[in-house]
Amino acid sequence: MNIETAGLGTLIIILAMAVVTLATRWGGVFVMSFVPIGYRVRQFIHAMSGSVLVALLAPLAVSGDNGARLALLTTAAIMLTLKKPLPAIAGGILVAALFRHLWPMLA
Amino acid sequence: MARKEATLHRLDRTLVWDGFKALLPISLFVTIFGIAFGVAAPQAGLDDGTIMLMSTLVFAGASQFAVLELWEPQIPLFTMMVTVFAINARHLLMGATLYPWLEPLPPAKRYGIMLVASDANWAMATQEFTRGRPGLGVLLGGGIALWCFWVLGTWLGLSVGGAIRDPASLGLDMVMGCFLLAMVVGGEKNLRMLLIWGVAAGASLLAFYYLPDNSHVVVGAIAGGLAGVIWGKRDHEH
Numbered sequence: 182m183n184i185e186t187a188g189l190g191t192l193i194i195i196l197a198m199a200v201v202t203l204a205t206r207w208g209g210v211f212v213m214s215f216v217p218i219g220y221r222v223r224q225f226i227h228a229m230s231g232s233v234l235v236a237l238l239a240p241l242a243v244s245g246d247n248g249a250r251l252a253l254l255t256t257a258a259i260m261l262t263l264k265k266p267l268p269a270i271a272g273g274i275l276v277a278a279l280f281r282h283l284w285p286m287l288a
Numbered sequence: 289m290a291r292k293e294a295t296l297h298r299l300d301r302t303l304v305w306d307g308f309k310a311l312l313p314i315s316l317f318v319t320i321f322g323i324a325f326g327v328a329a330p331q332a333g334l335d336d337g338t339i340m341l342m343s344t345l346v347f348a349g350a351s352q353f354a355v356l357e358l359w360e361p362q363i364p365l366f367t368m369m370v371t372v373f374a375i376n377a378r379h380l381l382m383g384a385t386l387y388p389w390l391e392p393l394p395p396a397k398r399y400g401i402m403l404v405a406s407d408a409n410w411a412m413a414t415q416e417f418t419r420g421r422p423g424l425g426v427l428l429g430g431g432i433a434l435w436c437f438w439v440l441g442t443w444l445g446l447s448v449g450g451a452i453r454d455p456a457s458l459g460l461d462m463v464m465g466c467f468l469l470a471m472v473v474g475g476e477k478n479l480r481m482l483l484i485w486g487v488a489a490g491a492s493l494l495a496f497y498y499l500p501d502n503s504h505v506v507v508g509a510i511a512g513g514l515a516g517v518i519w520g521k522r523d524h525e526h
Binding site: 182183184185186187191192193194195196197198199201202203204205206207208209210211212213214217218221223224225226227228229230231232233234235236237238239240241242243244245248249252253256257260261264266267269270273274275276277278279281282 | 317320324333334335338341342345346347348350351352354355357359360361362363364365366368369371372373374375376377378379380381382383384385386387390391398399402403405456457458459460461462463465466467468469470471472473474475476481484485487488489491492493496504505506507508509510511512513514515516517520521
C-alpha cells in the first residue's frame with residue numbers, strides 16, 4: 182500500500198515509524214518476560230541490523246556520482262583508522278564538495 | 289552478594305540526574321548528528337513540522353535517515369515499516385540484555401524506561417551493571433539527555449539548512465550516506481561480518497536492478513540476517 186507524503190499521509194507515516202520503533206524498544210523486554218530469546222534469533226537480529234544499512238548503501242555507492250563514491254570511501258577509511266564517526270562523516274562530505282568543485286567534469 | 293544484586297535495579301532522582309550528566313558529553317555529538325538530520329531532511333522533501341515530529345516521536349537516527357532515502361511523493365508503507373523495524377531491531381537485543389535488571393520493576397516503570405533506550409545509554413548502563421553498580425539511572429537519565437539533544441539538534445539543523453541553496457555542491461547530499469556507512473564500519477568487524485555484509489550488498493543490488501522499487505532494503509536485510517544464521521558464530525571461533 183502506498184501512502185502519500187503529504188497532509189494526513191505524512192502523519193500516518195511518522196506514527197507508523199514511531200509505533201514500529203517503540204515495538205523494538207519494548208519487544209525485547211516483553212518477549213523475555215515470557216521466554217528467553219534463543220541463540221539463532223539473536224544471530225539473525227544481530228546480522229540483520231548491520232545488513233539493512235549495507236543494503237541501503239550498496240545502490241547509493243553503485244548508482245551515485247564519483248563524488249559520492251569518493252565520499253563513502255573517505256568515510257570508510259577515516260572510520261577504520263580513527264574509529265570516530267564525526268571526523269569520518271565530515272571528511273566524506275568535505276571530499277565530495279572538493280571533488281565536485283575541482284573536477285566537475287569527473288564528478 | 290544477594291544484597292548487592294538486589295540494589296542493582298535501584299532507580300531514584302539522584303541516579304537519573306547522574307545518568308543525565310554522564311551522557312552529556314556524548315549528547316554533544318548527538319546534537320551534531322541531529323543538525324545533520326535537520327539539514328538532510330528538507331532536501332528529501334519533508335517540511336519542518338514533519339521533521340520535528342519525526343525526531344520527537346521516533347528518536348532513532350539511522351532509521352530516520354533511512355526513511356529519507358525512501359521519501360518520494362508516495363511511499364510504500366509496508367516497505368517503510370520493515371526497513372525501520374530491521375534497522376531498529378537491535379533495540380530488541382538491548383531490551384533482552386537489560387531484562388534481568390528491569391524484571392523487578394513494575395511494568396509501567398519497566399516500559400517507561402525503555403522509551404528512551406538507545407545505543408549510547410544502553411552501552412553505558414550495561415557497563416555500570418557489569419561493574420556491579422546500578423545502571424537504570426544511566427539508562428533513563430542518559431536517554432532523556434540523548435532525546436533532548438537529538439530534538440534540539442534537529443531544530444538547529446532546520447534553522448541552518450534553510451539557508452543552503454545547493455546542498456550537493458557542498459557535499460551535503462552525502463550526510464546521510466556517510467552517516468549510515470560510519471555506523472556500519474564502526475560496528476563489529478571480522479571475516480564473518482564482512483561475508484554477511486557481502487551477501488546483504490549483493491542481494492540488495494540484485495533487488496535494486498531486478499525487483500520492484502525499494503524492495504532492495506528488505507531483501508538485503510533478510511539475506512544478511514539469514515547469512516548470519518547459516519554462518520553462525522561458534523563460541524570457540526578465534
